Amino acid sequence: MTPPTTRVTDPTAAAATNKSRASSIRRYNRPARWFHSGTYLVVGVLLVTGWWLRRGGEGEPSVLARLFEQPDTELHRAAGWALTALGALGLTLGIRGAWTFTRETVRVDRGDGHWILRWPLAIFTGRFGRHRGHFDPGQRIANVLFVGSLGTLIVSGIALTTLHGGETFALMVKLHRYATYVLTPLVIGHIVVALGILPGYRGVWRSMHLGGRVPLATARRVWPSSVPADESVRDEPAPRG
DSSP: OOOOOOOOOOHHHHHHHHHHHHTEEEOSOHHHHHHHHHHHHHHHHHHHHHHHHHTTOTTSOOHHHHHHTSOHHHHHHHHHHHHHHHHHHHHHTTHHHHHHHHHHHHOOOTTHHHHHHHHHHHHHHOOOOOOOSSSOHHHHHHHHHHHHHHHHHHHHHHHHHHOOSSHHHHHHHHHHHHHHHHHHHHHHHHHHHHHTOSGGGTTGGGGGSGGGEEEHHHHHHHOGGGSOHHHHHHHSOOOOO
16 A cells, blocks of 8 residues: 655745735736636737738738638638627626626726826826726726727627628628727737836736736736735835834
């Protein structure tokens, strides 16, 4: 009979892990992070193939079309259905998260206007105005635009795959195009923020990657309401005697 094995834990490594966890907070759980990753991968395919087709490249395969050995039109259609499926999953299996997202997005608090006025300078200095809630006022506006443009793309895209000509089809083409015009700069801006190009947003990418934990300093700077009161007090420098 094989004797039971005892797992040996390195005290130094355990202490380092505990210290890292104590100096950071988790912004998003694993399902939210996976949903976010799936969405931006699908939207990336949609934008690349959509703009490629928009510029008249239907007869010339894009890089993605060569990679997947599929025409851009088919890739675009498949990505559209994948986005539709993700939306359906978010509204069914992720209904609690969807409700929290909606509640935190549509909230309006005193001081939001002051935060927005400080934002153009704060993205470089990191001195954002204080706000309440899970999202800052800028994120709330971006969320509305993201959901509106993605929802319009889904509805108009489904219509374009089922209709064949007519006034409604022409209207759906326009809506699909205008929604793309709105979504594209939003995605570019989101990437700029995630890459940390703007000093005020450095470190925020960790909220959706590598366990979803961000340093307390980053959370206090961008999402102060996410930091428990005792953590804020603990991290303040001790007064000098």
